[in-house]
Amino acid sequence: QITLEESGPTLVKPTQTLTLTCTFSGFSLRTDGMGVAWIRQPPGEALEWVALIFWNEDKRYIASLRNRLTITKDTSKNQVVLTMTNVDPVDTATYYCAQMRPSRSGVILFDHWGQGILVTVSS
């Protein structure tokens, strides 16, 4: 059974750094083709893909946030960490981590999702 769980602060102040952790089980980021993504959703709005890390350390970011984001993995702990610097109220959203279906052909599908964590940016 595959599970993912997001953890981190639910309230951060503007200009602070946000660190979110995705702890997963049931799969390994050592598996060829595997990846884990972060996807966010502002209240009442649509889904927005944010970042993705692959089994081979390849990392991709949404261009609009690239200079504020870092995604890393700790394979031994089955964790993926997303760091976002200089947060703003517009970053208020539910942040989901999701397992990407293993693929070496560029197919990006999100098979399993965490329950999400609502992060509010406010002073």
Place this chain on the structure above:
Amino acid sequence: EIMMTQSPATLSVSPGERVTLSCRASQSVSSNLAWYQQKHGQAPRLLIYGASTRATGIPARFSGSGSGTEFTLTINSLQSEDFAVYYCQQYKNWPPVTFGPGTKVDIK
């Protein structure tokens, strides 16, 4: 960046009806198109990928069609548990992976 649009924004239907949702891509994505269902307060769930292949465990009343820039998700005989928001997602050209704005299916 490939932009995705969906129509209508909201659809009010009665249980048992057939529902057709549309998704359009700003340029061809071939069949690299997925549909997700998101119920209130829950994470999204993958329904369809490759434009027309149902994901594991998805009931046969859900079907997808289309290719290129025009896609459709059809739900036959809508059940009470199908009231949700539906998002399309392209994975032809990335990054970024892009989602549509969603179509909300609610009770008439």
